[in-house]
Amino acid sequence: MTTFLDLHVPGDPLLLPNPWDAGSARVLETLGFRALATTSSGFAATLGRSDGTVTRDEALAHAAAVVAAVGVPVSADLENGFADDPEGVAETVRLARATGLAGCSVEDATGRDDAPIVDAALATERVAAAVEAAGPDFVITARAENFLHDRRDLDDTIARLQSFAEVGAHVLYAPGLSTADEVRAVVSSVDRPVNVLAWPGLPPVPELAELGVARVSVGGAFLFAALGALVDAGRELLDRGTYEFAATSRVARSTINAALA
Template sequence: MTKADVFRALHRGRVPGDPLVLPGPWDAASARVFAEAGFPALATPSAGVAASLGYEDGQVPADEMFAAVARIVRAVDVPVSADVEGGYGLAPKDLVERLLEVGAVGCNLEDSADGVLKDPRAHAAWLAEVREAAGDRLFVNARIDTFSRGVDDPGQAIERAALYVAAGADCVYPIGAPPEILPLLRAGIQGPVNVGALTDEGPSPAELGERGATRVTFGPGLQRRATRALREIAAGLRR
């Protein structure tokens, strides 16, 4: 069984209250911490990696992002999925090849660019090409950006989800969806649902699982929380 097979299997058979929790490492050292803590898989956050490389989110050159993912993958034995934003303008086949070269078992792909939602049918067609190129070698998490772009209608998120699942996405991620509507989204979406969690407030991963999350990720939250802790340590050194 490959690491991609292991990763896909981790999404199956989840019961309410027991979602797959995927911490987001931003470098090799943080990846080792999470793996040593016993998490069965990891999912890199593009914004967290960007911060570790000295960039704003969305400004990391593709080569630097893939190199960062490769370092994280090499540092741990558990499967690692990579947030590769909108795919960096790469053709689906090239994107898949780059992900496989660095050892990623999956990818997170956004459906907006420069703050604007993509046409869902065109994006679904692109996802289908990614699926065809990847076969079963990658777990595709299709992000749905409606809520983060100010579209509060759950129906639109559900419609996009249906298109992306039909295109071959293994999981969908309605980023920014209010926790209270998760049961509605869960009822309308086929297959696994990724939900983002905060690290210091809001529903816990278990509570999000009760509301419909198959898996829980944290975006750049863990990296930002670690940075806050480091600032406190640094301030203490000056006393």
């Protein structure tokens, strides 16, 4: 049987879109994606809130709803594990396993503006605790968040990822990499599958495959693209009083109706 981890093949990257609810998950599954992942920013936006304000219970209930809606593996964006200490992260992983998820990610971000990144040693302890709680089949993606917090320190990012690999992380992820050289440096420095985030300036998927990337995810981008279409339609109705958006919506509706049938 092919497992979620088996889908991570360096040079043949798993394209992992991030739905924001059960409906979008089913649409993406119907399009042919082999696995999905939740998005903390996208889910928070559906609640009218900013990223980082969702509770653990809310995130796990959301993940369970996505899992129940589809037949492909689902990984969850569980932010920093909703805990500062390793045992708290481990408890989050144990609860995540109970939802039917295939895996989850754990960040080294604190959620605080004054000190946005967890100390490297503690960050590694947190990943180790997550791996221990995961058991044999639950995939832990360890994230080094430097680049999302204006700390473009590639050496420190790589060192963190290497430490995460040493304690058993299954997949490594440094969101915010945006050049082929940055991606190449990360991939060549670790011995685990590497996930990259679709990001302005990032090379296209075929080039990422040549660089040895094993997974490409989109974060909240699909949700915000959908909201961008909503804004455009709203402005058209308000400013021009026309209905060109209706033609596009008919095409999308047929696809969605087929997915939800």
